[in-house]
Amino acid sequence: MRSHLCFLALSLLGAASGAAAQSLPAPCAGGVVFEDGNRNGRRDPGEPGLAGQRVSDGERIVRTDADGRYTLPPRDRSSQFLIKPAGYRLAPRGDSGLPDYWLNLSLSAPPPLKYGGMPQSATTCRDYGLIPDGRGADSDLRVLVFADPQTKSAIDVDYYRRDIVEPLRREHSGAHPAELGLSLGDITHDDLSLYPKLNAVTTSLGVPWLHAPGNHDLDFDAKSDEDSLLSYRHIYGPDTYAWEEPQANFVVFDDVVYRPGQNPEYIGGLRPDQFAFLESYLASADKRRLLVLAMHIPLFDAAPGRETFRHGDRERLFGLLRDFPNVLVLSGHSHNQKHVFHDASTGWMGAKPLHEYNVGAACGAFWSGVKNADGIPDSTMSDGTPNGYARLRVKPNAEYALAWYPANSKAGVSAQTLKKGASTEYGDDSGGALPRNGAINRYMSLYAPKVLRHGSYPIRGVFANVFMGRDDSRVEYRLDGGEWKPMKRVSQPDPALLAENARDDEATGFRGYDRAPTATPSAHLWNAPLPTDSALGEHAIEVRVFDAWQGEQRLSTSYRLLEAAP
Structure with a gap:
């Protein structure tokens, strides 16, 4: 039905306006939304029209009648589309593999653009097939x-x-x-x-x-x-x-x-x-x-x-x-x-x-x-x-x-x-990848000093960058399996990225095609102090996050306390 209407309209327009009208698209004003039973993207005999389906030009919305027909007068440089309803899916477009639910309408000559713009339309009407989804x-x-x-x-x-x-x-x-x-x-x-x-x-x-x-x-x-x-x-x-x-x-x-x-x-x-x-x-x-x-x-x-x-x-x-x-x-x-x-x-x-x-x-x-x-x-x-x-x-x-x-x-x-959320530790042989001083998994990264002087003023701490962290996130840490304590949310750059910025500055040649980005204050960074009055040797740092959707997640790293002479 659609093709007959388009052909008739184009014939009449051509007779009235001569050769100038041949460059214009066929002035169709609608089509049919149908159930694409054989999933081939076109309406075949026996495939029923679907009532109540919505088609839009990005401003107006119209609904199909009892036979699945809709009328939507073409608007220049608009993109007509089907609002895909729940319970159905769409066949892919042959040229891109993207869902086939739209038609571009360019009735007049498009402006000249570097990347081509929207070519003038060959037609202004189309049918839309919906495939039942189980x-x-x-x-x-x-x-x-x-x-x-x-x-x-x-x-x-x-x-x-x-x-x-x-x-x-x-x-x-x-x-x-x-x-x-x-x-x-x-x-x-x-x-x-x-x-x-x-x-x-x-x-x-x-x-x-x-x-x-x-x-x-x-x-x-x-x-x-x-x-x-x-x-x-x-x-x-x-x-x-x-x-x-x-x-x-x-x-x-x-x-x-x-x-x-x-x-x-x-x-x-x-x-x-x-x-x-x-x-x-x-x-x-x-x-x-x-x-x-x-x-x-x-x-x-x-x-x-x-x-x-x-x-x-x-x-x-x-x-x-x-x-x-x-x-x-x-x-x-x-x-x-x-x-x-x-x-x-x-x-x-x-x-x-x-x-x-x-x-x-x-x-x-x-x-x-x-x-x-x-x-x-x-x-x-x-x-x-x-x-x-x-x-x-x-x-x-x-x-x-x-x-x-x-x-x-x-x-x-x-x-x-x-994928498993396990941690990975990093040392000096990490090749510049983040983080060097700590650990990373799917949910967070940790950054901590590797060595502190025993008895030094305790100003160094562990940082946890919780990738999905929110203002209300609960983030805690403990040392050597002890009592869990809250970490403090801070608004400052991630220290691991600051270190990467420093390595870029110190390099005498290109470390990559482009440098790492300049570190900016993170919305999801937490900090806790590391004591220096504990026993000499290595101390375990464990951080846990209570993710709003994924539940409790943990990650560990460590630091060492060593004696030093002035």
Whole structure:
């Protein structure tokens, strides 16, 4: 039916307007959402239309009728998409392996852009096939969350493959590691020609993967914010959309407002059409499910007095979310890791604080630092968090759990060690990998002096960098199996990274392609003093963390007390 309508419309237009009309797309205004029983991506005889399904152009939302038909007049340079309902999945697009749920509409000649932009449309209508999914709402939903892969070159894409994706594939031995994947922007670092290579790596996991754009995914030669994501959307489709699973609803959106010629060149915020879509979608969203908002720029300010995300837009967004009891915000951009609980101080007026998890970067500190034996840069972030990815698990009752997974090669720790949470000790032969003076596992790293003088003034202590630490985290330590005591949370740089900065400064040649990042105060660092009046010899240091989602975790290291003569 769709093809007949398109052909008729194009024929009439051609007769009326002559050769000039031949360059225009067929003015279809809809299609059919159907059950794709044979999973081939097209509607075959006997495959029924599905009523009540939602299709949007990023501003308006329409529903299919009893026969699965929808009508949505085309809007120039928009991206039409299907809101995937719970209980179904989508076939992959043949050209990228990404879920096939969208159609770009470019009715007029696109502006000339370095990376091509959005080509003029060949058609303005399409059908959407939904494949019944046997998974019900009684099982947990597993989600992989990648922030800022941020590849600058094909070399970086290979780091991403070997450090993040390939270890995941090996760990799961061919089985799917999750039911859904999210990338939170800065998919690449300004070179948009790398998207096909990146997609080939990511989709090798066999997981339906959704993307949000970041400030390094822009067409910087675009003259306006409206045109700044045309090349991105040519590959990934809509920049703002919704996706539903039985356990959770996801809203993924562009929150980078491009301001060419201004300083700063971009700021966090939302457009009027995005608010229109959100208002329409949230009006009928199931409040019993967890609502996950996925974006690039965080909602919180990077520093006091610095408006990272426009406060007026944040206030309006919080107003739309106020009556939703279960909301989780996932953001990237900072190349650090942090948990923020929004309350009245940031304009949140919901019944309980709004949790925003600012996810650490897959590329860490932009693929920088000393390389390990496999040729992969250390890339520890400036807050001392090893690069890696997060996992989100959503229970049927909307409860969720989060975990951070350091990348395969961090600090010389094998994938097996990190997976099991075991500790690894480091000495002077660690080749510059972090940390040298301490230990690391999946949950934290420890840094302590190796030797102290017996009887010296006790000003040196042990530091615990708890990668998923929060303001309310309980972190304790004990010496030589004694009494557990609380550690004190401190706002200062990770000493292991400070030491790495010093080694970079002292080096007479390049230790890596790029230096390790300059250490900045960490949001998840704890400290405790080490006594110097104990017996001579080695003393065990044990630290335990009570993780909000993973339970109690422990890690050990040691230090020695020696006599010294003046």
